[in-house]
Amino acid sequence: MPEKFDAIVVGAGPAGIACAYELAKAGVNVLLLERGEYPGSKNVMGGVLYRQMMEEIIPGFHKGAPVERPIVEQRFMMMDKTSAVTFSYKGLEWAEEPYNNFTVLRAKFDQWFAQKAVDQGALLVCETVALECLIEGGKVVGVRTDRPDGDLHADVVVLADGVNSLLAKSLGFHKEFRPDEVALATMEILKLDGKTIEDRFNLEAGQGCTIELFGDATKGILGTGFLYTNKDTLSIGVGTLLSGLIKHKIKPYELLEYVKTHPMIRPYLQGAEPQEYLAHLIPEGGYRSMPKVVGDGVLVVGDAAQLVNAIHREGSNMAMTSGRLAAQTIVAAKARGDYSEASLDSYRQKLMDSFVGQDLKKYKDATHHFDKFPQYFEEYIPMMNRAASTMLTVDGASKREKQKKIWRDIGPAKRKFKIARDLYRAWKVMK
Ligand SMILES: Cc1cc2nc3c(=O)[nH]c(=O)nc-3n(C[C@H](O)[C@H](O)[C@H](O)COP(=O)(O)OP(=O)(O)OC[C@H]3O[C@@H](n4cnc5c(N)ncnc54)[C@H](O)[C@@H]3O)c2cc1C
CATH class of the missing domain: 3.50.50.60 (FAD/NAD(P)-binding domain)
Known part of the structure; x- marks a missing residue:
């Protein structure tokens, strides 16, 4: 050489x-x-x-x-222990040239x-x-x-x-990076035949879907889980700030097992065979x-x-x-x-x-904010799930009564004010 x-x-x-x-x-x-x-x-x-x-x-x-599959749908699941509110965008413009992104x-x-x-x-x-x-x-x-x-x-x-x-x-x-500047992520690649993946995720042949998991997927710790479709495998993983794992005394592979067996996720994985287990750090301190x-x-x-x-x-x-x-x-x-x-x-x-510096600057306080105020993941996602359940359960109560129940569930005026302040703060760090 x-x-x-x-x-x-x-x-x-x-x-x-x-x-x-x-x-x-x-x-x-x-x-x-x-x-x-x-x-x-x-x-x-x-x-x-x-x-x-x-x-x-x-x-x-x-x-x-x-590349594995072009992604045509991105779902965002706000999870509680036995429920999930899911937002999604599916666009067929992503199924053809020039494509948006791919799983690999x-x-x-x-x-x-x-x-x-x-x-x-x-x-x-x-x-x-x-x-x-x-x-x-x-x-x-x-x-x-x-x-x-x-x-x-x-x-x-x-x-x-x-x-x-x-x-x-x-x-x-x-x-040396601090535990609140890096996330530890664990993931598994699970074997599942392509046709089953397409049926299970409502996809046409060759198309892909991603699901980001929030809330109970990380037991309320700041972080996210994910479930992605490959050609004939699924990638499932969960990553949380190292500081959160230390604080909650949870081992990363325990969190991965928890997500895999969660009732909102388990059906997607039925019959899928573990192929590979991986773990890695992610730098999440951002701009600062x-x-x-x-x-x-x-x-x-x-x-x-x-x-x-x-x-x-x-x-x-x-x-x-x-x-x-x-x-x-x-x-x-x-x-x-x-x-x-x-x-x-x-x-x-x-x-x-470039977009790199611009985006890092835009979210420069986000990780620290959500780490400092864990209520977003721990309390507000379960609250949103309870509200959805109340509103969508047809039980003879009028819709106005349901709205009142949801309002009562939020708590006294002081708590409502706190939530409004938190939402404003979240908007400020994300805007
Ligand atoms: C679980 C998980 C999920 C993720 N999901 C996504 C996602 O869906 N989309 C996305 O865009 N990003 C995702 N990321 C982030 C993404 O993987 C990284 O940002 C990206 O890989 C960074 O690329 P890199 O080349 O800087 O570093 P790396 O990919 O880490 O590459 C560094 C390389 O350097 C080598 N190396 C290290 N030290 C030495 C040395 N001393 N001498 C020689 N070689 C060395 C390593 O072996 C490695 O190959 C995810 C990360 C994780 C952990």
């Missing part, structure tokens, strides 16, 4: 692969390092891949990529995507851990790896090493937890830069966009022959001007 590259990208997830692909396409000599046996072997995702951001890298990608299985998708980067000229080396950044005169000049030939040099290093980003931490770009993303000779992208929009479960798209923007910045820096922090800083600016 040559000892000096134009660029080294650490981590072959969506962020790193997107960056390496764009760099190689622009003629930059790039090495993509991955600690796993192959790209995707260590990656965990519920599975919604957003078309637009992938399309900006490889137009028409879905025609050749191992990362073990397959990342391998395919990484091969595309290799086809452009990137050198992919797997089963190799970048242990630390090499620094000379305050500038990152490469990485030390666990390979016998050890040190590798480059003009610029891109840290795409995922949520913990030990390399960015060792550069002092961020501290973003580390420094640019230094002398170094850029940070994807989860390593905390680029996840937890409210809209978007992460892979932000990862790819940040990887693409980092690559564009490096190409311009190469033309100038200047990889200083000042020269690379346009990456940070482009990132913050």
Whole structure:
């Protein structure tokens, strides 16, 4: 292996692969390092891949990529112990070109995507851990790896090493993340034949559906569950802030078992056979937890830069966009022959001007707000379910009597005022 590259990208997830692909396409000599046996072997995702951001890298990608199903319906289930209020949007415009998003299985998708980067000229080396950044005169000049030939040099290093980003931490770009800045998610992939999936989820052949689960799915802890349809498997999972798991003394796999056996979910999973169990952290601190993303000779992208929009479960798209923007910045820096922090800083600016920075800023207080005031998940979702039950049960009571009962159920005036204030606050952090 040559000892000096134009660029080294650490981590072959969506962020790193997107960056390496764009760099190689622009003629930059790039090495993509991955600690796993192959790209995707260590990656965990519920599975919604957003078309637009992938399309900006490889137009028409879905025609050749191992995507599972285009999503035509997104359901949102507000769950109590024995009930659920469900909102949904189904649109047939999502069933055809250009599509909105697809479910994917990362073990397959990342391998395919990484091969595309290799086809452009990137050198992919797997089963190799970048242990630390090499620094000379305050500038990152490469990485030390666990390979016998050890040190590798480059003009610029891109840290795409995922949520913990030990390399960015060792550069002092961020501290150890607090338990209220990361979620722990566990998920299972369950085998079920495609026709049964389509019948059960009310889908035409080949179409897909996602269900996001709120409230009792996480036993009221801040977080969400999910149930996604793949070709002939289902992905089911649940993720909550680490701080919530610690506070409620719940083990993540117990929460997953709870969701799988929940009466609102169990029927979807009947006869499905567990195939794979996965667990991973998700950076959920948002805008306020973003580390420094640019230094002398170094850029940070994807989860390593905390680029996840937890409210809209978007992460892979932000990862790819940040990887693409980092690559564009490096190409311009190469033309100038200047990889200083000042020269690379346009990456940070482009990132913050894009939907990534804009959306993170928009929801900058949301996670902290909902974590601080758990009543939204613990109390208000069950209250909404009780109100729906009261209103929709036909028992001889007049509709006006029912409205009065719902109003009484909310509690005394002081509590009503508190709820109105909470709704206003929620609107403020989400607007
Ligand atoms: C359960 C779950 C469900 C999710 N659902 C969705 C979803 O539906 N849609 C969505 O858009 N996002 C989702 N996300 C978030 C999404 O998975 C991430 O935001 C996305 O994978 C980030 O990509 P990345 O390339 O930055 O990091 P990763 O995908 O984590 O990739 C980092 C890579 O770096 C490698 N690596 C780490 N350290 C080193 C090292 N020192 N040397 C070499 N290699 C290293 C790792 O092996 C890994 O391959 C979900 C996440 C989880 C955990």
